[in-house]
Amino acid sequence: MARTWLQIKVDLLGGGGVRCDPPPGRIFIVGPSHTFEQFANAINAAFARWDLSHLHHFELANERLIGYPDDSFGSDLVWLDHAKLKVAREVKRGAVFEYVFDLGDNWRHRCAVLSEKADPVEEYGPVPDGPVAIWGWGSIPDQYGRRSFDDGGESD
Secondary structure: OOOOEEEEEEEEEEEEEEEOOOOOEEEEEEEOOOEHHHHHHHHHHHHOOOOOOOOOEEEEEOEEEEEOOHHHHHHOOOOEEEOOOOOHHHOOOEEEEEEEEEEOOOEEEEEEEEOOEOOOOHHOOOOOOOEEEEEEEEOOOOOOOOOOOOOOOOOO
């Protein structure tokens, strides 16, 4: 492919009172036209998030915040719109940045852009419309701490 696709390693560090040691992770391929909103959706799917009603943001190394602009969550913060910014334009190979899902429970992820480029056809098959996970490891904790269907969550 002529246009560069990134490989981004995402490790779940913890959240909701849970520390992930060792952290479960996923490798994603992200195309040149994919937005941070699409990347957030792919991360949430790959880490088994089912209640998607929570705010999220990315914080780049230069402290820029990219997410869903919401003035009620800190009017002194400048939020860049996740639906407009392209991942491949904002981060380069070797960059490390953070993704936080659910600003209350603070599910933190370390994102590292790998040095190897990706060929989506070779890695995935059909060229995906959005970022996709192509490799993964580790156990994913439930976002509310539930261990079974009848578990109310957030218990000891």
